[in-house]
Amino acid sequence: MPGKFKKVVLAYSGGLDTSVIVRWLVETYKCEVICFAADVGQKEELTGLKEKAIKTGASKIYIDDLREEFARDFVFPALRANALYEGTYLLGTSLARPLIAKRQIEIARLEGADAVSHGATGKGNDQVRFELTYYALNPEIKIIAAWKDDHWKFDSRESMINYAAKYKIPIPLTKAKPYSSDRNLLHISHEGGILEDPWAEPPENIFVLTKSPEDAPDKPTYLDIDFKKGNPVSVNGKKMSPAKLMEYVNTVAGANGIGRVDMVENRFVGMKSRGVYETPGGTVLWAAHRAVESITMDREVMFMRDSLIPKYAQLAYNGFWYSPEMKMLQTYIDATQENVTGTARMKLYKGNCIVVGRKSPNSLYSEAFATFEKDTVYNQKDATGFIKLNGLRLIIQNMLKK
Numbered sequence: 027m028p029g030k031f032k033k034v035v036l037a038y039s040g041g042l043d044t045s046v047i048v049r050w051l052v053e054t055y056k057c058e059v060i061c062f063a064a065d066v067g068q069k070e071e072l073t074g075l076k077e078k079a080i081k082t083g084a085s086k087i088y089i090d091d092l093r094e095e096f097a098r099d100f101v102f103p104a105l106r107a108n109a110l111y112e113g114t115y116l117l118g119t120s121l122a123r124p125l126i127a128k129r130q131i132e133i134a135r136l137e138g139a140d141a142v143s144h145g146a147t148g149k150g151n152d153q154v155r156f157e158l159t160y161y162a163l164n165p166e167i168k169i170i171a172a173w174k175d176d177h178w179k180f181d182s183r184e185s186m187i188n189y190a191a192k193y194k195i196p197i198p199l200t201k202a203k204p205y206s207s208d209r210n211l212l213h214i215s216h217e218g219g220i221l222e223d224p225w226a227e228p229p230e231n232i233f234v235l236t237k238s239p240e241d242a243p244d245k246p247t248y249l250d251i252d253f254k255k256g257n258p259v260s261v262n263g264k265k266m267s268p269a270k271l272m273e274y275v276n277t278v279a280g281a282n283g284i285g286r287v288d289m290v291e292n293r294f295v296g297m298k299s300r301g302v303y304e305t306p307g308g309t310v311l312w313a314a315h316r317a318v319e320s321i322t323m324d325r326e327v328m329f330m331r332d333s334l335i336p337k338y339a340q341l342a343y344n345g346f347w348y349s350p351e352m353k354m355l356q357t358y359i360d361a362t363q364e365n366v367t368g369t370a371r372m373k374l375y376k377g378n379c380i381v382v383g384r385k386s387p388n389s390l391y392s393e394a395f396a397t398f399e400k401d402t403v404y405n406q407k408d409a410t411g412f413i414k415l416n417g418l419r420l421i422i423q424n425m426l427k428k
Contacts, residue, residue, distance in 0.1 A: 030056075032057060033059075033139040034142065034170060035130055035133050035137060035141075036060070036061050036145075037062055037126055037142070037145070038062055038063050038079060039068075040063065040071060040075045040078055041145070041197070042186055042206070043145030043146075044144075044145040045078070045195050045196070045197050046186045046197075047172045048061065048082040048084050049082055049083050050172065050179075051083075054175075054177050057141075058085045059084045059085060060133070061079040061084040061088070062087070062126075062133050063079075063088070063090075065089060065091045065093060068209040069209065072089060075089060076089065090129060092129060093211055093269040094267060094268060096121070096122060096125055096212075097268035097272050098269075100121040100122070100347075101212050101272065103356055103359070105257070105258075106359055106363050106366075107339075107355075107356075107359045108316060108319075108335055109335060110339055111340070112292065114291075115301075115303065116303075116305045116308045117343060118208075118210060118213030118214075118303065118305055119152070119208050119213070120151070120345075122210045123155035123345070124347035124348060127144075127160060128159060128348075131163045131167065134164070141170050142160060142167055142170070143170040143171070143172065144156045146171070148173045148174045150293065150299075151294050153171060154344060158345040158348070158349075183206075206218050207232075209234070211269060211276070212307070213235075213304055214234050216228065216304075217302070221300055221302055223300075224290050224300045233286070233304060234304060235280045235306055236280045236284065236304045236306055237280065237283045239376045239377030239378075242281065242282045242375070242376045242377065243281070243376075246282075246375035247281075247375070249261055249262060249278065249372045249374065250262050250369055250371050250372075251314040251370050253366060253367060253368060253370070256315065256362075256363030258271055258315070261274060261275060272311075275311060278306075279309065279310045280304070280306035282374040282376065284309055284374055284378070284379050285305040285306035285308065285309040286302075287303040289301060310379050313370075315370070319366050320384060322365045322366050322368060331359065334359070337355065365388040367387065368385055368387065369383075371383030
């Protein structure tokens with residue numbers, strides 16, 4: 027017999043997996059199910075979610091607007107770190123999961139629930155991100171991970187689609203369109219189904235946030251993005267909250283065909299997977315941030331910080347957002363951002379995100395030193411000794427060969 031639970035808080039999106047899991051939890055564990063949906067910028071996916079959850083078997087549902095918290099406390103810290111996983115992925119899903127799991131634990135505490143549940147599969151990364159956050163914030167909570175549960179009776183998405191049809195559970199997935207999507211303020215991901223062949227080009231109809239570069243405007247769009255201590259604060263002179271700023275840049279960049287990524291990545295569990303991502307605003311903000319850093323950060327500080335980017339991205343990707351090493355790393359990253367204040371001018375054109383200008387009151391760039399024209403501040407002959415000293419070990423090595 028299944029274990030006994032009185033009340034379970036389910037991380038609920040209204041997608042295929044969690045729509046089925048609500049009913050499955052009630053049938054299997056005879057427990058009260060409280061759904062929790064986090065608004066992290068998924069737009070229309072939240073429409074009708076309350077009615078659907080209740081109709082499917084939940085006793086109640088929390089729908090919490092976490093957009094500002096997501097942008098301010100998760101996306102912007104990663105932006106300050108210039109985080110990229112495997113040099114390509116801007117961590118859209120990775121950054122949302124610890125926030126969702128954190129709020130889920132808070133609701134479980136408020137409701138007196140004895141368990142939490144999620145719909146992540148045993149093959150993916152999200153299971154790790156959810157469960158590591160649960161352990162970090164409440165080690166005593168019980169976890170029902172449906173796909174790994176002994177009483178789970180589904181072995182494929184097709185079997186779940188059939189179950190949903192049997193019980194008339196509405197789902198945003200069909201056998202004809204069997205890929206899944208995850209959307210938030212930072213991106214939308216597309217995985218599975220027709221995308222599992224890494225040689226097959228993604229069909230144009232899967233894209234949501236971005237126009238095809240071929241169909242983007244024939245004239246470029248310019249954005250002046252202001253940063254303060256590594257955080258974007260305004261666009262074209264207009265100050266905005268973190269979430270509003272991201273929404274605006276997403277719209278403009280997406281219209282210009284920017285932010286599409288098609289990659290095969292290494293999942294934490296050990297397998298490779300193909301993901302197609304749209305990250306329009308994040309792509310622009312990342313490039314703009316680096317542009318402001320280029321004139322405000324000391325060379326050696328930048329070198330040390332850049333050496334930590336792969337580790338930062340790996341920790342976020344693998345679900346260690348609340349680990350002590352991540353806390354330490356974020357503190358170091360933020361110290362490098364003290365002088366990263368200024369403006370980047372971005373030119374957006376048919377899928378291209380081009381830095382065309384940068385300025386800062388903290389600029390370390392000196393035209394007097396950098397000019398190729400006549401100057402009075404730099405003695406070029408000084409470079410002779412500099413090069414000889416740096417080449418000394420090379421000279422000695424060559425002498426030994428002879």
